Amino acid sequence: MEGSKTDVLIIGAGPVGLFAVFELGLLDMTCHLVDILDRPGGQCAELYPEKPIYDIPGWPVITAQGLVDQLMQQIAPFKPVFSFGRMVTSLERIEHEGFRVGLDDGQTVNARVVVIAAGGGSFQPKRPPIPGIEAFEGKSVLYSIKRMEALRGHDLVIVGGGDSALDWTLNLQPVARRVTLVHRRPEFRAAPDSVNRMRALWESGDIDFRIGQVTKLDGEDGQLSTVTIREADGETRVACTRLLPFFGLTMKLGPVADWGLSLHEDRIPVDTEKFQTSTSGIFAIGDINTYPGKLKLILSGFHEAALMAQAAKRIVSPGERIVFQYTTSSTSLHKKLGVP
Numbered sequence: 183m184e185g186s187k188t189d190v191l192i193i194g195a196g197p198v199g200l201f202a203v204f205e206l207g208l209l210d211m212t213c214h215l216v217d218i219l220d221r222p223g224g225q226c227a228e229l230y231p232e233k234p235i236y237d238i239p240g241w242p243v244i245t246a247q248g249l250v251d252q253l254m255q256q257i258a259p260f261k262p263v264f265s266f267g268r269m270v271t272s273l274e275r276i277e278h279e280g281f282r283v284g285l286d287d288g289q290t291v292n293a294r295v296v297v298i299a300a301g302g303g304s305f306q307p308k309r310p311p312i313p314g315i316e317a318f319e320g321k322s323v324l325y326s327i328k329r330m331e332a333l334r335g336h337d338l339v340i341v342g343g344g345d346s347a348l349d350w351t352l353n354l355q356p357v358a359r360r361v362t363l364v365h366r367r368p369e370f371r372a373a374p375d376s377v378n379r380m381r382a383l384w385e386s387g388d389i390d391f392r393i394g395q396v397t398k399l400d401g402e403d404g405q406l407s408t409v410t411i412r413e414a415d416g417e418t419r420v421a422c423t424r425l426l427p428f429f430g431l432t433m434k435l436g437p438v439a440d441w442g443l444s445l446h447e448d449r450i451p452v453d454t455e456k457f458q459t460s461t462s463g464i465f466a467i468g469d470i471n472t473y474p475g476k477l478k479l480i481l482s483g484f485h486e487a488a489l490m491a492q493a494a495k496r497i498v499s500p501g502e503r504i505v506f507q508y509t510t511s512s513t514s515l516h517k518k519l520g521v522p
């Protein structure tokens with residue numbers, strides 16, 4: 183697959199990776215962000231979107247999703263490129279050119295500078311405790327859905343009681359041959375409207391809903407044919423060609439650990455002048471880094487992004503004089519921001 187080019191490749195579109203686009207953009211650097219999640223916001227969007235945050239400067243209170251929405255608006259003038267639902271799997275230096283970054287779909291991006299804003303690491307789906315599930319993973323057991331059309335005509339068993347399980351039940355019902363939703367309790371941890379819509383589909387007979395647990399998978403060569411569901415009154419075998427478990431996500435350091443960078447207790451040590459790692463041209467900002475006095479706060483990550491951008495500029499445009507400017511008074515910054 184043809185590789186693309188950018189000044190700065192940012193690994194992680196959490197709040198800190200997003201704000202880095204702003205600071206880099208003010209200094210005329212283009213950014214490409216990659217995140218394993220299907221949307222921006224990192225922990226804010228994935229773990230606590232509706233919780234209020236009280237320590238963002240200038241915002242006495244803002245929800246975590248509200249902050250992400252504001253950041254997306256703030257960086258829009260710089261037109262960053264996003265690759266969502268993609269994990270950065272490899273990182274190699276190319277002499278005199280910077281770095282080649284490999285994604286899990288085989289795509290490569292060449293960048294002069296790499297910024298690791300990977301937070302606590304990559305979000306990875308929790309695996310349900312079903313014996314032998316590994317043999318079906320990626321073929322007929324799917325933890326994320328890239329294309330709904332790929333599931334057309336399938337017998338789907340969706341497992342879980344949160345928003346993901348409910349949303350996919352509603353979205354895939356018109357596409358699948360049959361959808362069976364399995365949850366161990368009659369109560370759900372999902373938006374009430376989604377729960378009501380799911381119950382309506384169940385009552386009209388358009389989906390099946392079973393209170394229980396999937397205990398056994400049957401099939402050959404990674405292709406499922408049936409699953410066994412244990413319910414209060416016994417076991418049932420259900421036709422299933424695709425199993426979609428939504429048991430939440432955990433954070434693991436993941437591929438970051440394999441890039442030859444110095445690590446300290448699963449964090450990347452950086453200096454506090456440039457927030458550069460042990461490799462020149464690779465920076466680490468936000469929750470993923472460590473230094474004396476580090477606080478895992480969003481506002482600390484924002485400060486780190488500002489200083490990192492100054493150092494990144496010296497690599498992307500060597501010899502160019504960097505003029506310190508305020509956004510309030512600089513007409514050239516106003517132009518970049520589209521201020522009339």
Ligand code: FAD
Nearest residue numbers: 194196197198217218224225270300301303468469479480
């Ligand atoms: P993250 O938000 O973790 O984002 C990192 C992103 O990188 C993720 O989206 C991940 O998918 C992606 N990623 C990682 N590895 C890869 C890879 N190899 N390829 C592709 N993508 C990758 N902070 C405050 O300041 N105030 C608060 O009140 C506050 N409350 C909190 C409440 C809760 C419940 C939690 C869990 C955290 C709270 N925090 C708070 C902490 C705050 O959310 C973090 O400090 C912040 O999210 C760190 O931002 P980040 O961009 O560094 O990383």
